[in-house]
Amino acid sequence: MPEPIRLLDEHGTRHASEEWDPWIADLDDAALAALYEDMVVVRRIDTEATALQRQGELALWPPLLGQEAAQIGSGRALRADDFVFSSYRENAVAYCRGVGILDLVRVWRGITASAWNPYDVGMATPQVIIGAQALHATGYAIGIQADHRRDASVDSVAVAYFGDGAMSEGDVSEAFVFASTFQAPVVFICQNNQYAISEPVRVQTRIPLVDRPAGFGIPAVEVDGNDVLAVMAVTRQALERARTGGGPSFIEAVTYRMGPHTTADDPTRYRDPAELEVWARRDPITRLRTLLEQHGAGGLELETRVAESADRVARELRAGITELGDPPALDVFAHVYAEPHPGLDRERDAYARYLEGFEGGAL
Amino acid sequence: MTTLTLAKALNAGLRRALTDDDKVVLMGEDIGKLGGVYRVTDGLQAEFGTDRVIDTPLAESGIIGTAIGLAYRGYRPVCEIQFDGFVYPAFDQIVSQLAKMHARTRGTVRLPLTIRIPVGGGIGAAEHHSESPEAYFAHTAGLRVVSVSNPQDAATMLRQSIACDDPVIFFEPKRRYHLKGEVDDAIPLSSAVPLGSARVARERTGDGPAVTLVTWGGMVGIALDAAVAAADEGVAIEVIDLRSLSPIDYDTVTASVRATGRIVIAQEGPGEAGLASEIAAVVTERCFHFLEAAPVRVTGHDVPYPPAKLERHHLPDLDRILDGVDRALGRVASAPAGAVTTQVR
Numbered sequence: 001m002p003e004p005i006r007l008l009d010e011h012g013t014r015h016a017s018e019e020w021d022p023w024i025a026d027l028d029d030a031a032l033a034a035l036y037e038d039m040v041v042v043r044r045i046d047t048e049a050t051a052l053q054r055q056g057e058l059a060l061w062p063p064l065l066g067q068e069a070a071q072i073g074s075g076r077a078l079r080a081d082d083f084v085f086s087s088y089r090e091n092a093v094a095y096c097r098g099v100g101i102l103d104l105v106r107v108w109r110g111i112t113a114s115a116w117n118p119y120d121v122g123m124a125t126p127q128v129i130i131g132a133q134a135l136h137a138t139g140y141a142i143g144i145q146a147d148h149r150r151d152a153s154v155d156s157v158a159v160a161y162f163g164d165g166a167m168s169e170g171d172v173s174e175a176f177v178f179a180s181t182f183q184a185p186v187v188f189i190c191q192n193n194q195y196a197i198s199e200p201v202r203v204q205t206r207i208p209l210v211d212r213p214a215g216f217g218i219p220a221v222e223v224d225g226n227d228v229l230a231v232m233a234v235t236r237q238a239l240e241r242a243r244t245g246g247g248p249s250f251i252e253a254v255t256y257r258m259g260p261h262t263t264a265d266d267p268t269r270y271r272d273p274a275e276l277e278v279w280a281r282r283d284p285i286t287r288l289r290t291l292l293e294q295h296g297a298g299g300l301e302l303e304t305r306v307a308e309s310a311d312r313v314a315r316e317l318r319a320g321i322t323e324l325g326d327p328p329a330l331d332v333f334a335h336v337y338a339e340p341h342p343g344l345d346r347e348r349d350a351y352a353r354y355l356e357g358f359e360g361g362a363l
Numbered sequence: 364m365t366t367l368t369l370a371k372a373l374n375a376g377l378r379r380a381l382t383d384d385d386k387v388v389l390m391g392e393d394i395g396k397l398g399g400v401y402r403v404t405d406g407l408q409a410e411f412g413t414d415r416v417i418d419t420p421l422a423e424s425g426i427i428g429t430a431i432g433l434a435y436r437g438y439r440p441v442c443e444i445q446f447d448g449f450v451y452p453a454f455d456q457i458v459s460q461l462a463k464m465h466a467r468t469r470g471t472v473r474l475p476l477t478i479r480i481p482v483g484g485g486i487g488a489a490e491h492h493s494e495s496p497e498a499y500f501a502h503t504a505g506l507r508v509v510s511v512s513n514p515q516d517a518a519t520m521l522r523q524s525i526a527c528d529d530p531v532i533f534f535e536p537k538r539r540y541h542l543k544g545e546v547d548d549a550i551p552l553s554s555a556v557p558l559g560s561a562r563v564a565r566e567r568t569g570d571g572p573a574v575t576l577v578t579w580g581g582m583v584g585i586a587l588d589a590a591v592a593a594a595d596e597g598v599a600i601e602v603i604d605l606r607s608l609s610p611i612d613y614d615t616v617t618a619s620v621r622a623t624g625r626i627v628i629a630q631e632g633p634g635e636a637g638l639a640s641e642i643a644a645v646v647t648e649r650c651f652h653f654l655e656a657a658p659v660r661v662t663g664h665d666v667p668y669p670p671a672k673l674e675r676h677h678l679p680d681l682d683r684i685l686d687g688v689d690r691a692l693g694r695v696a697s698a699p700a701g702a703v704t705t706q707v708r
Contacts, residue, residue, distance in 0.1 A: 083435075113467035124435065125468050129459050135425060136460075139432020146388070146414060146438065158432070171456075174425035181420055335470040336504050338528035342559065343610040344504070 004254050005234060006224040010282040012290025014229075023233035029297035035076065035228050036292060037306045039068040039285045042092040044310035046259075048317050049105055053263040057321050058108045062089045066226070066258030069284030070191045071161075072096065073231025074253070077239060078159065083140055084123040085133035086161040089191075093161060097121040101313055102320040109324055130196075131169030134160045134188065138175045141184035141242075155243040158186045165196025167212065168204045176216035176248075185242035187235070188213070188250045191225060193257035198270040213250035225253030226284040256282070329355060364547050370540040372514035373403045373479075375548035376521035377441065381411050384439060387525060389416045390426055391443030391479075400445060401481060401540050423453040427478065431460055434474040441477045441525055447534075448491025450480055454499070461530045462505030477524045477531045482510070483581045483631050484678055485538035487671040494668060495632030500532045501609040501641075508609040509558060510534040512583035514544035516562075516606060522548075523558040531558075534608075536581030561612035563619070565590050567599035573623040574598065574691050577616055577642060579605040582629050582679065589684040599623075600688060608638060616642070617649050624655035625691040629679050634662035661687035 007015055007024070027035075046063050053061040064071060067089070075096030078084070086093055091104050098121050106115035107126075114125040127133040137160035148154045166172050167190060179186050192209055194201050205212070210222035219241070223234045231253055238249035256279040260267045292298035333348035367375060380387050389404060395418035398405030408416035419426050423444060430440035444450045450457070457478070464474050484493030500508045507529050511517045517535065524531035556562065565587055567573040574593075578586045583604045590600035601619050605611060620626050626646055628639040643658035661679045669677050679687075689695050 085432075112469065113463075114469055114471070117471040118435070118468065119471065125464075125472070129455060132428065132456065132460055135428025135456065136432040136435060139429030139434075140436045141432070142429060143433045143436025143438050146433075147436070149414060170452075171424055171428060174420075174422045174428065177420045177422060178425050178429050334466070335468075336466045337507075338465055338470070338473050338475075341507075341610055343613075 002222075004222040004224045005230045006227050007229040007233065008227045008287055008291055010226070010287055012287045012294065014291060020230065020233040023236045024229055027229070027232075029292070029295050032288065032292055032295070033297060033302055035072060036285070036288045036302070037309055038072045038076065038092075038096070039228065039288065040306045041310050041313050042072065042095050043068055043285065044314055045091065045095070045101065045104060045317065048314045049108070050259070050263060052105070052318070052321060053108070058105060059110050060108050060262050060264060061105075062262045063259035064089050064092055066256045066279065066284070067191055067193055068092055069228035070225035070231055070253040070255045073228040074159075074189055074235040074251070077232050077235040079156070080122060081156045082122060082159060082239070083137075083156065084159050084161065085137035085140065086123065086126050087130070087133065087163060087166070088126045088128055089163070090126060090161045094121075094123060094126075097123045099123070101316050102324065105317065105321060106324060109321065111324055111327055131162055131166035131172040134162060134166070134172045134175035135178070136160075137188075138179045138184055138186050141179070141186035141248075142182050144185050145182065156185070157239050157242040158184075159189060160186060161189045161191065163196060164190065164192040164194065164201045164204055164209060165199065166190070167209050173216075176213060176218055179248035180217040183245075183247035186248045187238040187242060188218075188248065189235070189253060190251065191253050191255055193255050195257050195261070195271075197261040197265060198267070208252070210250070210252040218248050218250050220250035220252065222252045222254060225255030226282050226287070228284060228288060364545050366543055367514050367518075367546045368540060369511075369514045369517045369535070369542045369544070370401055370403050372518040372544070372546045372548070373521055373535060374405055374407070375546065376518040377404060377407060378410070379548055380441070380522050380525045381407065381415060384525075386437060386439045387415070387441060388433060388438050389441045389443070390419050390430055392419060392421055392426075392445050394418060394443050399443065401537065403479075403535070403540075404443070423449055424456050427453040427456040427461065427476070430476050431456065431464070431474055434476055435472060439475050439525060441479065444478060444480045446492045447480055447482045447494035447496055450496055457500070457506070457532075458503045462503045464505075465529070466505060473528050474530055475528045477521070477533050479521075479533045479535060481537040481540075482534040483536050483538060484668060484674055485581060487674065490668070493674070495630065495663065497534060497608050498632060498637045501638055505530070506609060507531045507558070507607070508534070509607050510536070510580035511606065512536065512539070512564075512580055512604050514542065514546045518546050518548045519550055519552075519555050520558060520606065523552055523555060526552055527558060534580055538581045539584065542584070559607045559610050559612060561606055561615040562604045563601065563615065564604040565600065565602040567601035567623060569597070569599050571597040571599055572692055574600050574625040574627055574688050575603060575616070575619040575623045576600045576627045576629065576684070576688070577603045577605060578629040579608060580631075582631060585679070585681055586629060586684060589681050589688070592681060592685060593688060598688065598692065611642065611645075613645055613649065616646060620646055620650045621653045624653055626654075627659045627661060627684065627687045627691050629661040629684050629687065631663050631678055633665045634660055635665045637662060656691050656693055659687045659691045
């Protein structure tokens with residue numbers, strides 16, 4: 001079996017690649033340090049959110065621990081005018097898109113289903129129905145194509161993020177059909193983190209996931225998802241293909257879900273601790289730290305700066321979370337329809353009158 | 364004004380919508396070159412091009428899911444599901460995604476899709492071509508559901524549905540595609556009867572006993588025939604064509620029931636947990652003291668749609684509607700066999 005594309009291995013050794021180096025030739029030490037900081041910060045957000053859930057401040061949290069490179073490497077390759085359709089786990093991608101720290105946890109506090117305006121950050125509200133977003137991204141890309149026909153300067157790309165489990169869902173296969181038939185400018189990024197809750201990826205497929213899109217006529221690459229440089233390189237290539245009328249691409253980013261599926265899951269019931277040790281050695285952050293040190297760009301100064309960033313974000317999160325107020329009761333009826341709906345209005349008014357019968361009224 | 368079949372009226376409505384708004388895009392199986400299996404989209408691809416009238420892959424979830432993506436990008440897709448029984452593969456995209464998106468994004472994302480579905484039986488078809496899935500969608504908050512019965516409504520309500528910023532499930536009675544009627548396809552939408560309004564298709568006349576008969580879609584024609592037959596026996600049936608199944612215009616229905624004191628609700632779909640039951644419940648709540656008899660439902664049986672040779676035993680016809688009217692008038696036992704009819708003190 002061919003090795004996944006890898007430019008920075010788990011020991012921090014940089015491997016030259018004629019094919020892929022040009023795609024990241026612009027990454028100087030400052031850029032590498034920025035990627036390093038990104039990964040450290042999003043890991044800290046993840047750690048804090050997990051702790052906040054254990055403390056009862058969040059109802060649930062889906063950790064991305066271990067997947068930082070897959071999300072930062074691809075997320076930082078996107079343009080502001082691209083549009084992301086993701087699952088509930090892509091909080092590091094949301095971070096890249098400019099979603100505020102508190103907005104990352106608002107949903108998990110149970111306040112709202114959508115913590116940001118998708119059009120402000122170019123990222124749809126994360127999807128809970130596995131794989132449904134692949135079709136939305138494909139349709140969005142078909143829309144970009146239509147816009148491009150009117151205005152050739154339009155070359156945005158739609159990006160769908162989903163996991164290895166989603167590859168079994170019919171909607172993902174249908175998305176591949178539509179993307180291929182229309183040659184839509186969409187990039188499918190599959191983070192194969194080895195598990196869909198408790199099911200190892202071998203339950204989803206007998207062949208490498210990266211071999212499946214070819215059956216739909218979609219070019220696909222397999223990349224070491226813990227190598228932020230390789231992830232960025234393959235993502236940039238896929239984006240360029242889409243922007244220049246080359247149609248859809250598929251990226252399998254091979255990584256590992258170091259944490260549970262969510263804070264409600266107990267992976268000790270189905271995972272061997274030895275497996276975690278193997279993947280801990282492949283940590284995405286450690287290898288980049290090693291590379292930076294080799295470049296003379298690491299060390300105390302970088303670590304201090306990055307730690308301060310992470311601490312600042314953690315403080316912001318902890319300070320802000322208790323300020324997130326509960327929504328008013330009648331929000332139950334809010335925004336169900338864009339246009340007036342007499343039936344629902346009548347229901348809402350009846351419920352409001354009912355609440356007024358209690359001390360404290362319609363709180 | 365021209366005389367058009369219901370199918371041609373839909374075609375005219377689509378043509379006008381495509382002309383009036385260049386964000387309108389049609390998507391569906393066989394709608395382009397073929398013009399649709401019922402020719403509803405006939406000629407539209409030739410006129411507006413393959414970019415605006417799109418033959419999609421054979422994948423209903425894919426059609427609705429990609430249409431959602433197109434709407435995210437600012438387009439106004441009009442999707443065709445080829446037959447009622449084929450909508451179910453798209454059920455998750457419709458009820459989990461389309462219906463909930465406006466609420467879950469707190470109004471920041473609008474998905475103004477129109478999903479056109481040929482509906483109902485009476486055409487002697489094979490399995491899954493004669494379904495009545497209206498109730499599933501009327502039960503789902505966030506969707507609007509309409510059902511047209513005549514060519515004028517077909518043209519106007521389709522244009523209104525497309526212009527509506529909410530997702531609309533648009534049911535077309537396939538047994539009536541050949542029904543002819545006068546159509547003005549250029550009615551300004553601002554002055555048209557609102558999309559959510561019911562229509563009194565036939566007013567009660569005379570001083571004799573009267574019954575309100577509520578129905579929609581392909582059943583309206585049969586209801587009107589029943590009203591003619593009943594008039595010969597001195598019974599006045601006021602026929603209400605609901606037009607909109609979500610929201611339902613209860614103001615029009617209850618105004619009629621307060622005058623007649625009796626209601627029959629007729630639908631093709633199976634009775635259990637269907638729309639007729641919902642209407643019966645609401646009318647009972649709002650008109651209890653005006654009712655002379657319990658609401659009567661005349662519906663398809665609670666069975667999978669039968670083969671063509673048995674279809675006439677399943678679909679309510681004129682006789683079954685008149686039987687329902689008799690029951691509302693107390694002329695036959697109003698409860699089915701086996702029900703408790705004695706009062707308990």
